[in-house]
Amino acid sequence: QKEVEQNSxxxxxxxxxxxxxxxxxxxxxSQSFFWYRQYSGKxxxxxxxxxxxxxKEDGRFTAQLNKASQYVSLLIRDSQxxxxxxxxxxxxxxxxxxxxxxxxxxx
Amino acid sequence: KAGVTxxxxxxxxxxxxxxxxxxxxxxxxxxxxxxxxxxxxxxxFLFEYFSETQRNKGNFPGRFSGRQFSNSRSxxxxxxxxxxxxxxxxxxxxxxxxxTDTQYFGxxxxxxxx
Numbered sequence: 316q317k318e319v320e321q322n323s324x325x326x327x328x329x330x331x332x333x334x335x336x337x338x339x340x341x342x343x344x345s346q347s348f349f350w351y352r353q354y355s356g357k358x359x360x361x362x363x364x365x366x367x368x369x370x371k372e373d374g375r376f377t378a379q380l381n382k383a384s385q386y387v388s389l390l391i392r393d394s395q396x397x398x399x400x401x402x403x404x405x406x407x408x409x410x411x412x413x414x415x416x417x418x419x420x421x422x
Numbered sequence: 423k424a425g426v427t428x429x430x431x432x433x434x435x436x437x438x439x440x441x442x443x444x445x446x447x448x449x450x451x452x453x454x455x456x457x458x459x460x461x462x463x464x465x466x467f468l469f470e471y472f473s474e475t476q477r478n479k480g481n482f483p484g485r486f487s488g489r490q491f492s493n494s495r496s497x498x499x500x501x502x503x504x505x506x507x508x509x510x511x512x513x514x515x516x517x518x519x520x521x522t523d524t525q526y527f528g529x530x531x532x533x534x535x536x
Contacts, residue, residue, distance in 0.1 A: 347522055358512055358527040359465070366522060403465065410455065410525065414464040 321413035338404030426528035445513030453518030
């Protein structure tokens, strides 16, 4: 079992809709969680991190953390074609990345 | 502030050769981590260096090694290259402390082994 699990997708989202990405982790010692976006052929870029239970909002992005259930999610509101990318979830400690969820925003 | 830089950006080698990749972190960052990314395996952690010491290591064979210099620049070496070593090698730097320690990635080195 991988330490960080994500659905690989692709997740197809109409333009303007909300994209919802989920991530589960197995190491209860992980304290911080990160969401990265990776465009094809490019390196990952940080979207946001979260370490407290609850929601954290940054522009059109909202990260949600539930440590009791060991899951992290990312919501992308008003999805745009430029949001089409692979989204990677990572857990702190020996930083472990999920395999990534491919998001495709259709006009 | 300049970002993470990696050299070279592209490399073609043949089986059995060795290769050295270089990473210069963001100024002030003391931690450098290396990752291998392939379509089938995703992003796999190789190792992390902090203040010239290897702090964490992933599950890769001993052919993969690294080091960090006093200026925090890091090199990764792969000896006796195999076809399966073809991948994008990413370096990421961070301050190296605290639970909000955030890694910033370089553009990567694309290694092709023929």
